[in-house]
Amino acid sequence: MNYDSHNISAETQLTLYKNMMKPRLIEEKMLKLLRQGKISKWFSGIGxxxxxxxxxxxxxxxxxxxxxxxxxxxxxxxxxxxxxxxxxxxxxxxxxxxxxxxxxxxxxxxxxxxxxxxxxxxxxxxxxxxxxxxxxxxxxxxxxxxxxxxxxxxxxxxxxxxxxxxxxxxxxxxxxxxxxxxxxxxxxxxxxxxxxxxxxxxxxxxxxxxxxxxxxxxxxxxxxxxxxxxxxxxxxxxxxxxxxxxxxxxxxxxxxxxxxxxxxxxxxxxxxxxxxxxxxxxxxxxxxxxxxxxxxxxxxxxxxxxxDEPAVTADTQTEMGAVYRDFEYTTIEILPNTETEELRLVDAISQGLYQSMEKHDDLVIMGQDIAEYGGVFKITEGFIDRFGKARVRNTPICESAVVTTAMGLSINGMKAVMEMQFADFVSSGFNPIVNYLAKVHYRWNENADVVVRMPCGAGVGAGPFHSQTNEAWFTKTPGLKVVYPAFPYDAKGLLATAIEDPNPVLFFEHKALYRSVRQEVPTDYYTLPLGVASLLHEGEDISIVTYGAGVHWALDYLKENPSIQADLIDLRCLQPLDIEKVYDSVKKTGKMIILQEDSRFGGVGSDLAAQVMEDCFEYLDAPVRRVASLDTPIPFAKPLEKNYLPVDRFAETMQELLAY
Missing domain, CATH: 3.40.50.970 (Thiamin diphosphate (ThDP)-binding fold, Pyr/PP domains)
Incomplete structure (x- = not known):
């Protein structure tokens, strides 16, 4: 082997020798311990x-x-x-x-x-x-x-x-x-x-x-x-x-x-x-x-x-407490101001993101076409003029590496928001979300200060690759938080909190609601707590539990059927889940119907139904019913999409359950 000192000092040459000898001797010892069964596995770097x-x-x-x-x-x-x-x-x-x-x-x-x-x-x-x-x-x-x-x-x-x-x-x-x-x-x-x-x-x-x-x-x-x-x-x-x-x-x-x-x-x-x-x-x-x-x-x-160190002992409370980085909402809570303006859902999200960019100098947003173009839904239109291309970054079409880049920003002390152009495309970045972001705090106490924005949902005739509502892919993954607002007011405040939260958050935004739902929204920056459901309607007959577009389908149904006295719960956040509010409602009404846009099998409603059956069985006067979209991919043609979605089946199931 030909060596050239390259004017490297003798002291450094000696240091390099010592630094190589140390891992070699450790490895030789580890191989002996492996044969003795004192360590479980070894990947050798000898040579x-x-x-x-x-x-x-x-x-x-x-x-x-x-x-x-x-x-x-x-x-x-x-x-x-x-x-x-x-x-x-x-x-x-x-x-x-x-x-x-x-x-x-x-x-x-x-x-x-x-x-x-x-x-x-x-x-x-x-x-x-x-x-x-x-x-x-x-x-x-x-x-x-x-x-x-x-x-x-x-x-x-x-x-x-x-x-x-x-x-x-x-x-x-x-x-x-x-x-x-x-x-x-x-x-x-x-x-x-x-x-x-x-x-x-x-x-x-x-x-x-x-x-x-x-x-x-x-x-x-x-x-x-x-x-x-x-x-x-x-x-x-x-x-x-x-x-x-x-x-x-x-x-x-x-x-x-x-x-x-x-x-x-x-x-x-x-x-x-x-x-x-x-x-x-x-x-x-x-x-x-x-x-x-x-x-x-x-x-x-x-x-x-x-x-000599004792074997690690298992403590369930400790293990459960290690999944997320501690986050005290009260330390970042900012109440809404009294001045409001009417905003569409898309405008409220844009305004919330803009004000978060103003508040956090270390916040970077990344996504396809989000800079000069403003994103396909124009959420970030005009951002580049205020914050520059350094913080509003167009990315190549490579979702996986953008997710991990966001993780790297967090490791080096910054915040990141990534826009999936469509929630469907998250499958190309699925691995780092569920295997890196979700597990990193539990594994070695590192937080993933990352928000992934997820434009989702059907109702716009976009077909199988632009219409999925895939929240259930993530609600079952410990370490992730999942937010799914239905109103402009909630979306703005919850997005601000998601960005404040040092844990990874999947933030779902229903495309069909972007420009169809309007609401008076406070003009200044404010936050709302994650994991707190909203009781939109009160009654004694039945509990309706839903989120996203389902909230508006349920509201329309109750408006058309004013004689039905129902509790209507908008979950707003799917992880953490405000299960106690659901329990309180079911204990009052004795009946529950869960409405979700996602397909029925394996959806959020399945876990909700199971939890209520386990913990509130003695209060139930009827089976818990789930109403969901068909267990098929989402079709493109409007008649097929209408048949796919659960709106009509919800009305039928409501009548059956009320009459039970």
Missing amino acids: QEAISVGVTTAMSQMEYILPMHRNLGVFTTRNIPLYRLFSQWQGKANGFTQGRDRSFHFGTQDYKIVGMISHLGPQLGVADGIALASKLKKDNAVTAVFTGEGATSEGDFHEAMNIAAVWELPVIFCVENNGYGLSTPSAEQFKCEHIADKGIGYGMEAHIVDGNNILEVYHTVEKIRADIKKNPRPVLLEFKTFRMRGHEEASGTKYVPQELMDTWAHKDPITNYETYLLAKGVLNQAQIDDIQSGIKEEIETNLKIAF
Whole structure:
């Protein structure tokens, strides 16, 4: 292996050696513990230490790094106490996830590390968001994110690369090409000769680096990082290396030709570098012995701390309390002013978003066509004139990476609102919402200060791909909040609170109500609490529970049938759910009908009905009835759409239930 000192000081060369030796010795110990059954799983990075160590040493301690499961050297080079890492791997309370996740699936703001999730690709977009926040705050920081050659086949990789290039974000994409994605060789993963070639398609600078040469890794990253600070842009680095052990220990390496294993064994990054340092007189055998003995002693000392720590204990209240970041509504409550103006639903949402942008200087909104064009529904029309393109950002058509970019903004201390052009398109960003945003606080106490706006609903003849009301996809996912207003007043105040809330919120906006519903709305900024339903109509005969367009269908029905004395509850928020208000109504009337626009099976109404049957059974004088749209995709033609929607079936079911 050819080494060039690149004028790197002897002190730094020695530091690099120590930093590589530490993860190697830890790994060797972990492999022994794995065989003894004292840890559950291990993803070995033996043979790849130069990449993690070189990149991390070249970065500032205050710059974010997003590693993968073979990047132990990132954590040790950032000097995380070893007992905390060992507790993490044993699922104990001193671990960063307190037993809720394993391996390197965690982050820590104290050390500016954001760990991976098993889906791999989303963390690339998170790096984009962190870098975007750095660029907007002008803190002159660079973000480094790791991935493997296998993950470069994922859509998230391409989306994140594209966003970084278009927005000229200060990100170093570090791709560790170790030849195999689990057992699948690179030749079966992609056709281009080098992963670095992929950078060309994004107009991105790209380099190939010998990932086993610590001096080349360190020098390359140090040089590129310094240049990015002067000329912000993304850079793709492909580190050529090899995985000397299985994808994880249980998988082995039988699929790898022995000749290939032997070739790369001669390229070991530590033994080669050690030989070089000995030849240069930077290192001697006594120092090697001292370094290794010191690290081994540190390992044993910290292992004892971790082993002596008791096993984590389960407490249901603690676990339930960890799903969301604490949010005290009273600390942000702003009452409505007395001056009002008549607004349509679309205007109230626009005004609420505009006033939130004025209140929060750290709020960024992102979405397709939202800048000069103002969005397809004109919610953000004129915003760019007041807030500029830095905070009102048109995005490429890549929902998944925009969601993760929003997550990265949150990690780096900013707020984000993302507009799904249509709620139907959220399926393209579904993974990071339910697997990243929803779980991040429970896993490692990080909040996701993100609102995803969801224009939804039928009634406008838009067909199967622009008319879904898909709230049930998210109400069953712990960690998400789901808001679904039916009136302009509620929409403005609830949107303000959603943006104040540090937890991820899906904010549903019914398209058919945008310009058909009007109401007097306070002119100034105000908030409304999440999780509080609204009792719109009172009566003794029956409880009608609904939300969104269903509220207006029910109001129309009651107006046409004034003799029916009904409680009409507008849920307004589906998660958290004001179930007590529902219970109180059912206990009074003895009958309940649930009206939802979503299809019947698996919808919000199913859970509502189940909860009422479980907790209010003795108060019921009739079965709980659910009325919903057909269990079909939403059709386009108006006669078919009318038949699909539940309005007529609601009237029929009401009469049946009242007569029961």
